[in-house]
Amino acid sequence: MPKSPAPSTCPCGSGEPYAACCGPLHRGRVTGLVTAPTAERLMRSRYSAFALGERDYLLQTWHPSTRPASLELDDDLEWRRLEILGTTAGGERDLAGTVAFAAHFWDASSRRAGRQPENSAFVREAGQWFYVGPTPGTPS
Template sequence: MPKKNARSRTAAPERPCPCGSGGSYADCCGALHRGREAAPTAERLMRSRYSAFAVGDAEHLLRTWHPSTRPASLELDPRQRWTGLEILGGTGGGPFHTEGTVEFRARFTEGGRASSLHENSRFVRVEGLWTYLDALD
């Protein structure tokens, strides 16, 4: 999934958010990417991380990765185009929880071929903020 990429794809603020929420990028995941808001739930963080892949925001991905599993650096593959997100379920992860899971399917194309990633991700709070820990088997 992650590969070398020094460039970032930016989403126009008024365009629909890549996460599929129905809101504009600026008012949805863009606010989290810029640090204007913190994710109130694990699902919201997961959506912002998907959108970060879609717009090429490796900094947001690293900033929201749990310190124990965070890579030293992350370069995204510019050939991947993230094309859709489907939330399949989850546990915990609410405003008053300290951990949770989000199961999702993310669609993408690479080299003209359509594919998808299915994952059940674990999230935990660090100093009150949601972070991505890892994927469950």
């Protein structure tokens, strides 16, 4: 028997099926009906979007003040695991918050595993969380 994770499991590591986890958020950019309630939830859904190549979702959840004009995803990077290291604020009643995380990846071009840590800032406007960018101070 081949041993591999169920393909329907969400890349964000929740253990939930994609269709019941980040899938509705990614699809919600079309309907506008489903948005992440917390900064951490948005962070997780953005990680899943990186893993699945959901470029439009990444751009749409990027704050307009820091959003790049376009986004090139590196096809050589395979996102393996998301590690949430800590959060500040970012709750359902907050207007700002930070999420410290490390994203684990496999780089197919160099055939090496890597770990990308970042402390990210998020803001909530009109009920929707946006990624602003990295804050000073990289988590370890």
